[in-house]
Amino acid sequence: MCLVEAYLIVSRFDKQRAGNLAFNSSQMESLSPVIKENFLRPQNVGDLGAKGFTGRAGSIVCGAALRVSLSIDQSQRIVDARFKAAGCSCLVGAASYLTQEIKGELSGEVAALLQPPANTIREALGEIPGERTHCVTLICQALLSAITAYSDSVRDEWHGEEALICSCFCVSERAIESAIRTGGLRTIAEVTKACNAGGGCRSCHSLIEDILSDCASQYPDTSGY
Amino acid sequence: MIYLDNNATTRVAPEVVAAMQPFLTEHYGNPSSAHALGRKMKSAVEQARDQVAALLGAAEASEIVFTSCGSESDNWAIGGFLEQNPNRRHIVTTRVEHEAVRNLCEHLAEIGCEVTWLEVDRNGELDLDDLRRALRRDTGIVSVMLANNETGVLFPIEQIGKIVRENSDAVFHVDGVQAVGKIPINLKDLEIDLFALSGHKLHAPQGIGALYVRKGMTLPPFIIGGAQESGRRGGTPAVPNIVGLGAACELAAKPEGHEHVRRLRDKLEDEILSQVPNTSLNGTSDRSRRLPNTANISFQYVEGENIMMLLDEAGICVSTGSACHSGTHQASPTLRAMNVPYTAAQGAIRFSLGRYNTEEEIDRTLEVLPGIINRLVEMSPYEKELRALETAKANYE
Numbered sequence: 001m002c003l004v005e006a007y008l009i010v011s012r013f014d015k016q017r018a019g020n021l022a023f024n025s026s027q028m029e030s031l032s033p034v035i036k037e038n039f040l041r042p043q044n045v046g047d048l049g050a051k052g053f054t055g056r057a058g059s060i061v062c063g064a065a066l067r068v069s070l071s072i073d074q075s076q077r078i079v080d081a082r083f084k085a086a087g088c089s090c091l092v093g094a095a096s097y098l099t100q101e102i103k104g105e106l107s108g109e110v111a112a113l114l115q116p117p118a119n120t121i122r123e124a125l126g127e128i129p130g131e132r133t134h135c136v137t138l139i140c141q142a143l144l145s146a147i148t149a150y151s152d153s154v155r156d157e158w159h160g161e162e163a164l165i166c167s168c169f170c171v172s173e174r175a176i177e178s179a180i181r182t183g184g185l186r187t188i189a190e191v192t193k194a195c196n197a198g199g200g201c202r203s204c205h206s207l208i209e210d211i212l213s214d215c216a217s218q219y220p221d222t223s224g225y
Numbered sequence: 226m227i228y229l230d231n232n233a234t235t236r237v238a239p240e241v242v243a244a245m246q247p248f249l250t251e252h253y254g255n256p257s258s259a260h261a262l263g264r265k266m267k268s269a270v271e272q273a274r275d276q277v278a279a280l281l282g283a284a285e286a287s288e289i290v291f292t293s294c295g296s297e298s299d300n301w302a303i304g305g306f307l308e309q310n311p312n313r314r315h316i317v318t319t320r321v322e323h324e325a326v327r328n329l330c331e332h333l334a335e336i337g338c339e340v341t342w343l344e345v346d347r348n349g350e351l352d353l354d355d356l357r358r359a360l361r362r363d364t365g366i367v368s369v370m371l372a373n374n375e376t377g378v379l380f381p382i383e384q385i386g387k388i389v390r391e392n393s394d395a396v397f398h399v400d401g402v403q404a405v406g407k408i409p410i411n412l413k414d415l416e417i418d419l420f421a422l423s424g425h426k427l428h429a430p431q432g433i434g435a436l437y438v439r440k441g442m443t444l445p446p447f448i449i450g451g452a453q454e455s456g457r458r459g460g461t462p463a464v465p466n467i468v469g470l471g472a473a474c475e476l477a478a479k480p481e482g483h484e485h486v487r488r489l490r491d492k493l494e495d496e497i498l499s500q501v502p503n504t505s506l507n508g509t510s511d512r513s514r515r516l517p518n519t520a521n522i523s524f525q526y527v528e529g530e531n532i533m534m535l536l537d538e539a540g541i542c543v544s545t546g547s548a549c550h551s552g553t554h555q556a557s558p559t560l561r562a563m564n565v566p567y568t569a570a571q572g573a574i575r576f577s578l579g580r581y582n583t584e585e586e587i588d589r590t591l592e593v594l595p596g597i598i599n600r601l602v603e604m605s606p607y608e609k610e611l612r613a614l615e616t617a618k619a620n621y622e
Contacts, residue, residue: 039531040538045604056606063555063571064528067606084606086571088530092604 032126035093042092044099046082053153055146057138064091066138068099070146076107076154076169076196083142091135094125098139108169108199109192111147114140151200165207168200176208180215188212227541227586231426231579232374232403232519237469238428238580244472245430248465256462257453266464273471277435280474281401281420282411290436290457291467292447295402295423296325298436299368301447301458302398302419303329306366307338308445313365314338317356317395319380320562321345325421326368326400327558343369348509349378349563356388364395372404375546375559375575376508377519379404386416396442402426402434406477407486407516418442424466428580429473433466482580487517489587490578494520496591501598502615503527507546507565507573518578521546523569524598525614526607532574535597541590546573568607 031039052069064087071080081099085092098121102110113120118140122128125136151168158164162172179185179195188208192198198208228236248269254262256270271286278286292298303326307314318330320342334340341359343351351369360367367389372379382399389397398419401410406427412420417439424433438444438457450459491512497520498504507521524532529545536543546557555561556570565573576590602611 039534042604061555063567065606084604084608086526086528086568086601086605086607088528089534092528092531 030129031089031093032128034097034124034126035090035128037093038096039089039093042096044082044096045084047084048080048082052080052082053146053150055142055144055149057142057145059087059134059138062087062134064088064135064138066091066095066142068095068139068142068146070102070107070143070150072107072147072150078102078105078107078110081143083139087138088132088135090128090132091138094136094139095142097125098143102143106193106196106199107147107150108166108171108196111144111151111168111199112189112192114144114147116140148200165211166197166200166204168204169196171195171197173211176211177215180212186212186216227582227590229576229578229582229586229590230542230544231582232377232575232577233544234425234431235428235579236581237430238473238476240476241429241469241472245465245469248468252464256464257451269468270462270464273467273474276471276474276478277422280405280410280478281422281437282409282413283437284413285440287455288412288437288440290438290454291462291470292434292436292458293432293463294434295323295400295421295426296434297447298421298423298434299323299325299398299400299402300329301436301444302421303333303366303368305444305447306396306398306419307333309443310365313363313395315341315361315364316366316368317341317343317359317364318368319343319345319351319370321349321373321375321378321559322368322370323374323400323402325402326370330368345378345562347563347565349373349376349507349559350509350514351380351385353381353384353388356385357392360389360393360395362393364393366398367393367395368398368400370400370403371410372401372407372516373508373559374403375557376521376563377403377516377577378508379408379514379516382417383415390416404516406473407483407518412437412439419444424470424473427473427477429470430466433463433470435470483517486578486580486582489582489584490518490520490576492584493576493578493587493590494522497522497594500591501595502618503598503602503611505569507560507563507569520576522574522576523565524572524574524601525566525569526605526611527572527598527601529572529574531601532572532597535600536590536593539593539597541593544575544577546570546575568610 048069048071052071055068058065066085068083070078073079081102083095083099085095154170158170165173165176175195176197183194185191188198188205191208198205252265254266256266274286274289277289316338330340343355369380369385371382386397389395396418399417401420402423405422420437422435425431446457448459503525505523508515533543533545546560560570
C-alpha cells in the first residue's frame with residue numbers, strides 16, 4: 001500500500017481547505033485505562049514471519065498503517081498474535097490489548113466478534129473519544145484480514161469429501177452435528193464457539209439454524225426434567 | 226518538567242509578574258478616570274506603549290494599539306481594512322499562515338473576497354516572483370507572517386514590503402506573533418503598515434496583544450465602544466496585562482538570554498539529526514532564515530503523537546505536527562504546503578525553546594529521546610523503508 005501516493009492525491013484537494021489543525025497536544029487523559037496501559041506498555045509488538053497469517057489495514061484520512069500476524073493451530077485456535085503499527089496511541093493501545101485477548105480463542109469466534117459493528121470489542125476497550133473510534137475499526141479490519149488469509153489457506157488445502165456447511169473455515173455438516181450433540185448447543189454463537197462454523201461470512205447461518213432445529217427435534221428439550 | 230513548547234506559550238517572566246503585581250492590588254483605577262487613581266493607570270498604560278514601541282522599533286508610541294491577543298490583532302488588521310475599503314477585495318497571503326490569518330482569509334473567500342495563496346517550497350520559503358505576479362492594482366491587502374509558528378522559517382518582510390509598495394497600492398500586514406521577542410525588529414525602517422503581536426509568546430500573560438498601525442493609517446475600531454486607545458478599540462484596557470506586556474518587551478529588548486537560546490537549540494537540533502537515523506529537518510537548514518529557538522524535526526515512519534505522549538510521560542513537553550480532529554488525523558497545513566511526505570509529516574515534532582531552558586534539560590531530552598524513537602521504530606510496520614534510510618545514512622557517512 002502506498003500511503004504517500006494516496007496522500008499526494010488527497011493533499012491536492014485538501015490544500016484548498018484549511019483545516020483547523022494546529023500543533024496541539026493530545027490528551028492522555030481521554031484514553032480509557034485499558035488503552036492507556038497498553039499504549040505505555042505495549043504487548044505483542046512484532047511479527048511471526050512465515051508461520052503467521054498476515055493482515056493489514058491503513059487509513060488514508062489519518063495516515064495510520066497497521067500489520068498484524070496470527071499463528072493458528074490445527075484445531076483452528078489462535079495460538080499467537082503480533083502487531084506492528086505506525087498510528088496514534090489509541091491504535092497502538094487497542095492493537096496491544098486485542099492481540100493479547102484473542103490468544104487461545106477459536107479463529108471463527110474471533111472473526112464473528114471482529115465483524116462490524118464489533119460492539120463487544122468496543123465495550124471491552126472502554127470509552128474511546130469520538131474521533132478515535134476509527135482506530136478500533138482499523139485493528140478489527142487488520143485482524144479480520146489475517147483470519148481471512150488463514151481461512152483462504154484452509155480452503156485451499158481442503159481435500160475432504162464431505163459436504164461443507166461453513167466454507168470460510170471448512171466445517172462439514174458432520175462436524176457441526178457432532179458439536180451440537182456433544183455440547184447440547186442451541187445457538188449459532190455456541191456452534192461458532194465450539195467448532196468455528198459460522199464465524200466468517202455468515203452465509204451458512206441459515207443452514208446451521210436448520211441443523212440446530214433438526215437436532216433439537218430429534219432430541220427434545222429435556223431441560224425441564 | 227522540561228518545557229520545550231515555547232512557541233505555544235511561554236512562562237510569565239518573574240520581572241513581568243513583579244511589574245504587574247501593584248496593578249492587581251493597590252492600583253485599581255480605570256485609566257479613563259480623571260482622578261489620581263485613574264491618572265496612575267493611564268500613565269502605566271502609556272509607559273507600556275513606549276516599551277512595546279521601543280521593542281518593535283516603531284517611529285511613535287501612538288502607533289501601538291493594545292488588543293486582547295494576536296488573533297484579534299490579525300482579525301482587526303485584515304477585517305478592518307476590508308470594512309473600510311469594501312471594493313478592494315483582493316487579498317494576497319500564504320499557505321502557511323497561522324489560523325488567525327489563514328482561516329480568516331478562508332472565511333473571507335467564502336463571503337466574496339478573492340484570495341491569492343502564495344505557495345512555499347520544500348524548505349518552507351516563498352518565491353518572491355509569485356508575489357510580484359500575484360499583486361494587482363486592485364489588491365487591497367497583503368498579509369504575510371514574519372516567522373512561521375511550526376517551522377520557525379522567517380519570511381523576508383523587508384523585501385516583501387518593497388515589492389508590495391512598488392507593484393501595488395495594497396497595505397501590508399505582518400503577523401509578527403511568533404517573531405516578536407525572539408529576533409530584532411525595526412518597523413520604522415520597513416514598508417509595513419500593520420503588525421500584530423501577542424504577549425504570551427514573549428513571557429507576558431495570556432490575554433494581551435497589540436497591533437502596530439503605521440502613522441497616517443486609520444482603521445475602523447474592531448470593538449466599538451468608548452474612546453479608549455484613542456477611539457481605536459473600545460473596552461476598558463486590561464491594565465495589568467498591558468503593564469505585563471510592556472515589562473516583557475523591555476526584558477526581550479535586552480541582549481541577555483537570546484544567544485543562550487540559540488546555542489541550546491543548535492545543540493538539540495544537531496544532536497538529534499546526527500544521532501537518530503530516521504530524522505529530517507522541516508524548514509530551511511539555513512539557520513539565519515529561521516527563528517533561533519525552533520527546531521521542527523520529522524522522525525520518519527513513526528507517529529508523532531506517540532513521541533509526544535512518551536516524552537510527556539518522561540516530563541518533556543513538545544508539540545506534534547499533526548493532530549487528530551473529528552476522525553481525520555492530518556498533517557498540519559504548513560507541513561502539507563511544504564510537501565513534506567506523509568510518512569514524515571506524521572512524525573513531525575516541534576521543539577521550541579525559551580530563555581528558561583537549561584543545558585541540563587537539553588541533555589536530558591537527548592538522553593531520553595533515542596530510546597523512545599527506537600521503541601516506536603521497532604513498532605513501525607515500515608521496516609523496509611526504515612532499513613533503506615539506515616543504509617542510505619551509512620553510505621553517506
